[in-house]
Amino acid sequence: MIPPSIPANDNERLKALYQLLILDTPPEERFDRIVAFAADEFDMPVAQISLIDRDRQWAKARVGVDACEMDRRDSVCGHLLDKPEGLVVPDLTADERFHDNTALVDEAGLRFYAGSPLVMPDGHVLGALCVMDRRPREFDATDRAILDALRDLVVMELSGQGKGADAT
């Protein structure tokens, strides 16, 4: 397993994350509906909005997984902090970064991952919107564009420019 690298600006990134006062807050409909929509759109059993804290990944919204946090070293979303283009892993067991990630592959039984980084207006990447499946999958350019568009909605909500509870 290759753990995610720590960006050089991680302290500033964490400061931006903490300023949102969102870590460890209860679930909110404005985020839950985006995650539920992503899971339905792609027919994926797992979807979540992950935020990368100093030592952990914490999920603001999630479907298909019980745990709301995991060790940062096990996090696939943590690999997106320096990947503005996003990340698609068709088969986690065939990728040297993740094939022996016990938490993901063995315990959760996950095989497929697609994530779009939460790039805030100030440039800091706080986490990712991701979808996962328990079987290997493909993800085409249209799928990626859809995931990116949903990611943009998450960023709008995080940055206070979203529709909030008013959106239907």
Add this chain to the structure above:
Amino acid sequence: MRHDALPALLLLEPYFVLRHTVAAVARELRIADIVEATSLESATQMLGHRSFDACLVSVGDDRLELGLIQRLRDGALACHPETPVAVAAATVDAGLVLALKEMHVSRVVLKPFKVKVMLDTLTKLVADRPSLPVA
């Protein structure tokens, strides 16, 4: 460098996440420039003031939106009466099918609504466009 203008489509869809995502991806993939209408009232206002190359209309359970399509076909709006129209509906029965046929609705999207299916419908709707004279 000059880019060709994208076809202008009206999307009447009340659900924000679906509507916004379809519009954003259609623009990103250069399928169409989508104008979003959140309600029948706003769609009526938009269609009364400007022309569109095609329309995708979500029809609610009360089917009030069919009246708007009929007005378009009657030439009562700013769009050309032969503008291609697709409909998204939760359910379809024989009565609705007949009404859609009579109003020359060219495509129907059924629930569960997926962004990818709607984009595919938009792509076909754009291809359906006849060479229309100015209304």
